Amino acid sequence: MIVRRLIAVLGVGALLAAAGCGGSAPSGAAVDAAGSGDGPVRIGALHPVSGSMAVDGLQMRRGAQLAVEQINESGGIASLGGRRVQLTTADTQGKPEIGQSEAQRLISDGAVGLVGTYQSSVSSNVAVVAERNEVPFVMDVTASDEIFQHGYRHSFRVQPGSAKISESAADYLKQVSEQAGEPAGRVAVLHEQTDFGTGAADTFEAAARKLGMEVGPRVSYDATTASDFTSQITQVKASDADVLVVAGYYGDSLLIAQAIDAVKPDLDAVWGVSNGAYDQPKFVSDAGELGDRYFSTNYHFDAQNPETRRLRAEYRQRFGAPMRTGAVLSYDAVQAIAAGVEEAGSTDPAAVRNGIARAQIDPLTVGDGPVRFGPDGENVNSAAVLMQIQNGRVKQVYPPEKAESDPDYSVAW
Amino acid sequence: MTTTIDTDAPETRAPSATLAVLKRAGVVGALVAAAVAVALVQSGSGIVVWQSVVTGLLTGGLYGLIAMGLTLIFGVLDIVNFAHGAMLAVAMFISFGVVAVTGLHPYLTMLITVPALFLVGVLVHRGLLSGSGGATLENQLLITLGLSLLLENGLLLFFGAEPKNVGLPGETHLDVFGAVVAGSRLYAFLGAMALGLLLYWMLQHTRLGTAIRAVASNSAGAELVGINVRRIHTLTFAIGAACAGAAAALAVPLLSVTPTLGEQFNITAFVVVVLGGMGNVVGALVGGLLIGLVEQLTTIYLDGQSSLLGVFVVFVLVLFLRPQGLFGRRT
Numbered sequence: 001m002i003v004r005r006l007i008a009v010l011g012v013g014a015l016l017a018a019a020g021c022g023g024s025a026p027s028g029a030a031v032d033a034a035g036s037g038d039g040p041v042r043i044g045a046l047h048p049v050s051g052s053m054a055v056d057g058l059q060m061r062r063g064a065q066l067a068v069e070q071i072n073e074s075g076g077i078a079s080l081g082g083r084r085v086q087l088t089t090a091d092t093q094g095k096p097e098i099g100q101s102e103a104q105r106l107i108s109d110g111a112v113g114l115v116g117t118y119q120s121s122v123s124s125n126v127a128v129v130a131e132r133n134e135v136p137f138v139m140d141v142t143a144s145d146e147i148f149q150h151g152y153r154h155s156f157r158v159q160p161g162s163a164k165i166s167e168s169a170a171d172y173l174k175q176v177s178e179q180a181g182e183p184a185g186r187v188a189v190l191h192e193q194t195d196f197g198t199g200a201a202d203t204f205e206a207a208a209r210k211l212g213m214e215v216g217p218r219v220s221y222d223a224t225t226a227s228d229f230t231s232q233i234t235q236v237k238a239s240d241a242d243v244l245v246v247a248g249y250y251g252d253s254l255l256i257a258q259a260i261d262a263v264k265p266d267l268d269a270v271w272g273v274s275n276g277a278y279d280q281p282k283f284v285s286d287a288g289e290l291g292d293r294y295f296s297t298n299y300h301f302d303a304q305n306p307e308t309r310r311l312r313a314e315y316r317q318r319f320g321a322p323m324r325t326g327a328v329l330s331y332d333a334v335q336a337i338a339a340g341v342e343e344a345g346s347t348d349p350a351a352v353r354n355g356i357a358r359a360q361i362d363p364l365t366v367g368d369g370p371v372r373f374g375p376d377g378e379n380v381n382s383a384a385v386l387m388q389i390q391n392g393r394v395k396q397v398y399p400p401e402k403a404e405s406d407p408d409y410s411v412a413w
Numbered sequence: 414m415t416t417t418i419d420t421d422a423p424e425t426r427a428p429s430a431t432l433a434v435l436k437r438a439g440v441v442g443a444l445v446a447a448a449v450a451v452a453l454v455q456s457g458s459g460i461v462v463w464q465s466v467v468t469g470l471l472t473g474g475l476y477g478l479i480a481m482g483l484t485l486i487f488g489v490l491d492i493v494n495f496a497h498g499a500m501l502a503v504a505m506f507i508s509f510g511v512v513a514v515t516g517l518h519p520y521l522t523m524l525i526t527v528p529a530l531f532l533v534g535v536l537v538h539r540g541l542l543s544g545s546g547g548a549t550l551e552n553q554l555l556i557t558l559g560l561s562l563l564l565e566n567g568l569l570l571f572f573g574a575e576p577k578n579v580g581l582p583g584e585t586h587l588d589v590f591g592a593v594v595a596g597s598r599l600y601a602f603l604g605a606m607a608l609g610l611l612l613y614w615m616l617q618h619t620r621l622g623t624a625i626r627a628v629a630s631n632s633a634g635a636e637l638v639g640i641n642v643r644r645i646h647t648l649t650f651a652i653g654a655a656c657a658g659a660a661a662a663l664a665v666p667l668l669s670v671t672p673t674l675g676e677q678f679n680i681t682a683f684v685v686v687v688l689g690g691m692g693n694v695v696g697a698l699v700g701g702l703l704i705g706l707v708e709q710l711t712t713i714y715l716d717g718q719s720s721l722l723g724v725f726v727v728f729v730l731v732l733f734l735r736p737q738g739l740f741g742r743r744t
Contacts, residue, residue, distance in 0.1 A: 052673050054574040219712070225677045225721060227668060228472055230593055231709050234464040235456070251576055251669040262586045262593045286578050 040086035041077060041347055043068065043337050044106030045330070046116030046126060048094035056118055056326050060140060061089055062319055063327030064115055066311065067334035077338065079345035085338055092122050100125040107133050112352045113337035115330060120144030120195060127155045135349040136356050138336050140329040143196055143274060148376050154353055156373050158332045158363070159299045160382035162196070162274060163203040168384040169273040169297035170207035172398050173243065176295075176386065180409035182268050186214040188241035190232060190256065192223040192248045200247040200274045217241075223252045229259035237265035245271045246278075253277035257290040264413050272296035279387050279394050281322050288392075292412040296387045296394075300366050301328040303396050303404055308364040325365065332363045336371055366402055437739055445706060452713045460591050465709040467592040471602045473705020475664055477698035478605035479678050480685035481612060482656030488692020489629040489649040492542060492553050497682060498675025499561035500654055504530050504661030505670045506568055509577050512665075519579050520600070523662035527655045534654030538647045561675070568672035576669035584666070601663040608659055609698040612652075616694060625649055629692065680721070684728045690738030699740065703727075 045064040048057035068087045076082040088109055090102035099122035103114060107129070113136040117123045123142040130137035131152045139147075139157040143165075147155060160168075177184040187208055191197035198220065205215045217239050219232050233256070236244055244267050246256055253275060260270065270293075272278040278296035301323070302308045308328065315323035340356030341347060360370040369381040386398035388407055397407040452462045483497050507529055508522040541547060541556050585596040616622035627635040628645045636642050668674060685704050689696030704724055711723025731738065 050569070052569075052574050052671065054569070221712070222721060225681070227475075227677075228468050228598065230595070231461070231465040231468045231712060234593070235458075235461050235713075238458040238461050251671070254578070254669060258595070262595055282575070 038083075040084040041080070041338075041341055042086050042088050042106075042109065042111045043334055044103070044109070044111035044114045045087055045089045045334070046092050046099055046102055046106070046114060046122070047089075047118055047330075048122070049089075049091045051094040053094045053118060056141075056324065057092075057094075059321075059324050059327040060116075060118060060330040062315065063140075063323065063330035064089075064334045066315065067331040067338070071335070071338050077341050079342050080347070085341075087334070092117055092119075094119060094122070096121045096125040099123075100129055103129040103137075104133075107135050111135065112341060112347050112349050113138060113356070115140055115333040115337065117142065118326060120147070123147060127152055130154045133349075134353070136337065136340065136353040138333040138356065140333040141326045144199065146195070148378060152377065154377075156336065156356060156377045156379070158329050158336065158365070158371055158379050158382065160384050161378065162199045164382065165274045165297055165299065165384040166200050166203035167207040169245070169271065169386075170204055170211055170213070172297055172386045173208070173269075173271055174211045174213065176398055176407050176409055177243070177268065180268075180407075182242070182409065184213055184243045184268065186216065186239070186241045187243045187245055187271075188236040188239055189215060189218040189245045190229075190236070190248070191218075191220055191246070192252060193220040194223075196274070197223075197247040201245070204245060204247075204273050221248075221252065223249050226252055226255065229256045230262060232256075233259040233263040233265055236267075237263055241265075242268045243271050244269075245273050246275055247273045249276040250280065250283060253283060254287055257287045257294075261290045261413065267411055269409055269411060270294045272298070274298055278389065280324065281394070284389055284392055284394060289412065291389050292391075293408055293410060294389050295397075295407070296389075297384050298387070299325060299329065299382070300385045300387060300396065301325045302364055302366045302402070304402060305364055307362075311364060328364050332361070332365055332371060335361045335363075336373075366396070434740065441703070441739060445703070448706075448710055452710050456713050462713065463590065464592040465713055466706065467589055467594060468598075469706035469709035470702055471594065471598045471705070472708065473702035474602035474605040474698075475660065475667075475701070476678070476681055476685050476704055477689075477701025478608060478660040478663065479657065480682040480689070480697040480701055481609060481694050482653035482660070483682050484686045484689065484692055484697040485612070485656070485694060486650055486653035487686060489625055490542075490646050491550075492547075492650070493550075493557070494650075494653070495554065495557040495679070496537070496561040496564065497653075497657060498677075498679035499564035500530060500533060500675070501657045501661055501678060502568060502670075502672055502675040503533065503564055504658040505665050505668075505674065506572060506577075506672075507658075508662050508665045509579050509670050512579050513577075519581060519665050520604075520662055522665070523659055526658035526662045528658075530658030530661075531651045531655040534651030535647055537654070538650040542650070543643060543646060565672045565675065572672065574671065576671045578669055579665045581666035597666045601667060604663045605660070605701075606698070608656070609694065612656070612694050621648065681724065684724055687728065687738055688731050690740040693738065693740050696738060696740035700738070703739075 045061055047060045049061055065087055068085050071085045076084045088106055088111055090106055092099035099117055103126040114130055115138050117126055118141045120142050123139050124147055127137055127147050131154050136154050141159055143162045145161040145163050173184055189201050191201040208215050217235055275296050277283040278294050279298055284291055312323040336356055339359035339361045340352045343359045344351040344355030357373055360372050363371045366383055366385045367381045368383045371379050372381055374380045385396050385402050387394050388397045395404045396402050397405055456462055483494060486492055486494050504526045507526050511517055511522045511525055512519055547553050547556055581597040587594045624640050624645050627640055628642050632642050685697055685700040689700030707723045707727050708720040711720045
């Protein structure tokens with residue numbers, strides 16, 4: 001009897017949770033006069049500024065805002081007679097269905113282009129809205145490669161995709177370990193189990209095998225419930241792996257660092273792939289000595305670029321926190337849309353879309369050259385960089401032309 | 414409505430009932446031993462399995478501690494408290510705040526979190542649940558669910574989503590026959606066991622405990638013999654909440670403190686409650702240990718697929734084979 005009640009209650013709970021997921025039905029392109037008239041050119045920014053992703057979402061909204069200010073300070077859109085640019089913002093709350101309806105709202109309000117969204121699941125939905133309304137959508141942070149397999153004409157992405165990062169990670173691992181005289185033979189992989197971690201682990205495994213490395217054991221985990229990684233690290237220790245690859249988020253990465261410190265597996269290096277923690281100042285300070293010498297392959301703001309330094313200094317001064325890579329990517333994404341408007345000389349979203357496809361902008365994030373979008377919408381010059389935590393700071397260490405210091409291929413314990 | 418709280422004093426319990434419990438414990442023990450043996454074959458490494466067992470038991474103690482408060486509230490008040498996880502989060506933030514401001518040892522914050530959560534429990538029960546608004550099951554569900562949203566978003570508003578960390582001063586690692594055990598996890602486990610026994614003793618051997626069991630067994634009868642049922646309900650809810658407060662102080666060095674951390678324990682705690690028998694405090698503790706083990710062993714069986722998969726397989730099996738829980742009685 002009690003059990004039946006409990007099941008009924010849990011069922012109702014599940015229904016309630018599901019009830020929040022109804023999507024909104026967008027109704028064709030509705031670009032009002034504000035976008036095409038004499039007012040400012042509107043760029044829509046979609047980020048999760050409430051909910052558990054709020055810290056990053058707020059960072060990215062501010063990054064986009066700084067880009068708009070920079071554009072206006074240097075004279076607005078020249079090809080439109082110096083028209084000013086305005087950022088219209090929306091909160092996705094980290095939820096795909098909210099992102100979808102908010103994207104529709106921004107487009108109805110006359111946005112000539114959208115930037116966002118930090119989460120692949122939200123970006124997937126926004127990309128559909130953008131495609132249907134024929135408004136360009138430039139993604140700042142969106143790891144999943146799946147969005148780019150539908151042949152969307154209006155989706156663009158500044159950051160390197162998940163596959164590109166993982167392949168670079170395998171590549172860098174081989175080169176750095178060989179340079180250090182201890183070529184990596186067997187690599188253990190620990191990854192969180194959603195699309196993000198699994199995708200990163202899959203492509204890394206394929207690339208590493210191609211380069212002659214063995215992969216295993218491969219262990220996945222649920223980042224939302226895991227509270228202790230001692231068993232998993234013991235499993236790594238019991239194997240004869242030289243390197244441990246970790247693809248995870250902040251909380252789990254910290255727990256993994258604690259477990260590594262407890263178990264002390266016999267490794268040559270800890271190697272983050274698209275890791276959400278190892279390149280964040282927050283992880284560096286919270287993990288302290290535990291995180292020392294961890295490597296991380298990811299997209300990153302270009303620490304060697306004076307313009308990036310200026311931007312980050314301004315951000316720190318105004319908002320009192322270090323500017324994260326995500327925010328710098330938002331900055332680049334807004335610049336890409338503005339360049340598209342400049343190129344098109346029009347605020348018609350279809351023309352802006354073609355403008356973005358032709359435009360080139362100098363990124364403040366690490367890349368192999370100016371941001372330029374290929375036919376699939378991916379930034380052809382996007383690149384991942386290898387970083388390492390050295391003496392309590394995240395340093396770019398590889399490839400050499402982007403390096404701030406040399407990689408130290410060793411572990412701290 | 415009757416519930417599964419032990420209402421007999423131990424000495425008057427029929428010997429056959431004790432025997433049945435022992436028999437079930439034996440079956441469960443045999444199943445666990447078999448599961449460990451399969452894990453050994455599967456992984457081929459003794460140390461990996463041993464580490465998993467140790468980790469599983471230590472984590473399980475924490476689950477048991479969290480589930481104890483939930484099961485007590487459910488057993489006596491028939492309230493499924495969806496806000497239990499959120500209350501845990503509130504207590505963790507209190508603990509974090511006290512450590513950050515005063516530099517107190519994290520475990521000593523229990524002196525503050527327990528009374529604070531007790532008070533929260535009193536206020537929530539008196540203010541939200543005990544009136545006519547909380548009379549029906551649907552209303553209780555909506556009230557506790559709404560409360561959890563309110564608490565979580567309140568924490569988000571005041572503390573932000575940035576995870577907070579509390580270190581344990583003098584953290585060490587112990588070697589238990591080859592398995593590594595962090596001191597903080599061992600202390601949390603021992604604390605959980607001690608609190609579980611304390612709660613059990615309180616229920617069995619104090620006037621308050623007897624009154625709680627009487628209300629759980631038959632609230633109309635309890636009222637007839639002069640027990641203030643509403644007061645007992647409030648006290649029970651408050652004690653359940655205080656359990657979350659104690660769990661928070663013990664667990665705060667182990668986790669990143671975030672406003673939404675309660676979610677990750679809510680589901681597991683409900684499974685533990687069902688497994689151990691709803692309303693059975695000792696059952697919750699044992700159920701917690703079992704679920705901790707199941708989680709870790711699932712990781713070995715399935716090469717680290719979601720450990721929740723194994724937990725839910727066990728959950729479904731228990732509902733199917735023994736819906737009153739391992740240590741509950743048929744109602």
